[in-house]
Amino acid sequence: MILLSWNCGGLGNPATIPALCELVRARRPSLVFLSETLCAASKIEEIRVKLKFDSCFNVNVVGRSRGLCIIWNPSTLCNVLSYSNNHIDVLVTELNKTWRFTGFYGYPNRNNRLQSWNLLRSLSSASPLPWLCMGDYNDLLGPEDKRGRVEHPNWLFQGFRNAVSDCNLVDLPLVGYQFTWCRSKGTRNAVEERLDRAMVTPSWSDIFPNAQLINLVAPVSDHNPIMVNTEPGNVIR
16 A cells, blocks of 8 residues: 655645646555645545545645645545544555554644644544554654754754654654755755654554655655555555
8 A cells, every 4th residue: 555645835836736646646545645735625626536536535724824635545445533734534444454544744833843742642542543644744853854054952852752752653764865855955055854754653563564654756845745655565666
């Protein structure tokens, strides 16, 4: 099974939808989680039809920011359990396996990081099922997740690590380039960070012991798409 997550930076950009279509064509995912869609539900439905997916679930934009959606095939794959402006949590059933997928979007403002961490804890306590939590966390686990001139405060590293530990989550190693977001690329002020990640519980890893997290490339957005391949027999192109 292939799962994609991408902070697409707004589906109103004329180049974004063709880039998304190419990602789906090349990777053939069963589930796609998009954050910062910046568009209404009617636009998400148009995209679902264009991508030839069976089902979608949308969280509307808040003013001129955010917006989340999950698109999936077949229609029986997912059942929505909960959602907010910062997550969509679904029950996944495939080939007699049942587990949770959460598309997660962390608060970008540092003053709200505690809310992100507590949301993660709340989602963790909601169910004992095997769990994959994937998306743009807007957070870093350690100094190795950042390259740039401005240092990241230690209290933010520690707060995120504590939340991850409290949730019994394991960070999937990233295959490919080690940063997923860039600002001021090509200049001496460039900053690169690993904001996008997939984390899993040990029980999820027991089901998919060879799962891989791949860093992909897209011609639009300051975030790279990331992809989880749950089955070792799937060819990563």
